Amino acid sequence: MEGVRDTRAPRPRTPGAIVIPLYNEERNVARVVREIRGAGIDWDILAVDDGSTDATREVLRDLPVTPISHPINLGYGAAVQTGLRHAVSRGYETVVLMDGDGQHDPAQVAVLLSALDAGADIAIGSRFLGDGAGYRIPLLRRAGIGFFSALAALLGGTRIRDVTSGFQAMRKPVADFLAEEYPVDFPDAEVIIALGLKKFRIAEVATRFRIREHGTSMYANPARAFYYPFKSVLASFIVLLRLIREKK
Amino acid sequence: MSLHAKLIITAVSLANGLFVLEMLRKRRLTESYSLLWFLVIAAILCATWMERFLLSVTKFFGAVVPVSALTLLSLVFVLIMLIFFSMKISRLEWRIKELAQQVALRDAGEPAGDDR
Numbered sequence A: 001m002e003g004v005r006d007t008r009a010p011r012p013r014t015p016g017a018i019v020i021p022l023y024n025e026e027r028n029v030a031r032v033v034r035e036i037r038g039a040g041i042d043w044d045i046l047a048v049d050d051g052s053t054d055a056t057r058e059v060l061r062d063l064p065v066t067p068i069s070h071p072i073n074l075g076y077g078a079a080v081q082t083g084l085r086h087a088v089s090r091g092y093e094t095v096v097l098m099d100g101d102g103q104h105d106p107a108q109v110a111v112l113l114s115a116l117d118a119g120a121d122i123a124i125g126s127r128f129l130g131d132g133a134g135y136r137i138p139l140l141r142r143a144g145i146g147f148f149s150a151l152a153a154l155l156g157g158t159r160i161r162d163v164t165s166g167f168q169a170m171r172k173p174v175a176d177f178l179a180e181e182y183p184v185d186f187p188d189a190e191v192i193i194a195l196g197l198k199k200f201r202i203a204e205v206a207t208r209f210r211i212r213e214h215g216t217s218m219y220a221n222p223a224r225a226f227y228y229p230f231k232s233v234l235a236s237f238i239v240l241l242r243l244i245r246e247k248k
Numbered sequence B: 001m002s003l004h005a006k007l008i009i010t011a012v013s014l015a016n017g018l019f020v021l022e023m024l025r026k027r028r029l030t031e032s033y034s035l036l037w038f039l040v041i042a043a044i045l046c047a048t049w050m051e052r053f054l055l056s057v058t059k060f061f062g063a064v065v066p067v068s069a070l071t072l073l074s075l076v077f078v079l080i081m082l083i084f085f086s087m088k089i090s091r092l093e094w095r096i097k098e099l100a101q102q103v104a105l106r107d108a109g110e111p112a113g114d115d116r
Helices: A029-038 A056-061 A076-090 A106-117 A130-134 A139-156 A172-180 A189-197 A222-247 B003-025 B031-049 B051-061 B066-107
Strands: A016-022 A044-049 A066-069 A094-097 A122-126 A168-171 A202-206
Touching: A016 A029, A016 A076, A029 A044, A029 A056, A029 A106, A044 A056, A044 A076, A056 A066, A066 A076, A066 B066, A076 A094, A076 A172, A076 B066, A094 A106, A094 A172, A106 A122, A106 A168, A106 A202, A139 A189, A139 A222, A168 A172, A172 A189, A189 A202, A189 A222, B003 B031, B031 B051, B031 B066, B051 B066
Parallel strands: A016 A044, A016 A094, A044 A066, A122 A202
Antiparallel strands: A094 A168, A122 A168
């Protein structure tokens, strides 16, 4: 969607932006925004409401954020992509992705940004490294993440333990790439594989995660929990095939 | 194939044709898709009444009776149509996603984009 980008857009107010995809987060989003400001981050916040059926959209109007609202529910990945597209068109040099359910601690953004300063193109906050290792994940899901981590390492050449982490910071070239290539429903190993094959420098850093206080995780839906592993395996191989074909 | 079977296949095909016409009249089907279905109905009728053609198809597939060959052909056609419609739905899903994102970005103060 290159045409969406506005070459006449004014320079962004801040060097970076925080993208928060939201779906039915009326009870969490205000706290998340408050915490971001409380952590001393004055970057623009791009809050993407993915067609929520609760009052998320109304709540956003009273918050110091740029609200972007999907007219219909498209999926987590599409919400992230919309935020990235907006960020790219506005010319932000750095983009941070954070979930709107309060699981990501804004105080940890500095840890991600340090990894970028150290030379990474994208830094992924991990639940499985350092102090974050205490974060409890059901055994089956943990096994699934382990499998996709191995798959990403095999196909993309980069070993990332927490391939499903949505807590990320990225430089503009990565945001540019992901604004075009991003899974609609839920990003998984295929994104790591694509980034690895594109030779972006990926860093995984230990970050603290918290338990969500309100609402339910997408994995609480058994049908989705069953569907995503199959979809992710297929998507991973398709990413590989596409990039191999591009190189030819 | 017995005359009885031929008449039943013909009746079902014609009923299907009338149904497609009715859907077309009610604007629940576009001309392009209805044309496809009319072609299929015509093909089934030809296969039913052109004995020699159907016998050679039956022989080609190694089927015992012509009705089996006709059923197999229908099944292949249905499979092709399912794949075709899956592709169409995927394409429509992608377009809806792009459209919804563009609407969201436009409302957020961004200029209009393309509509690939």
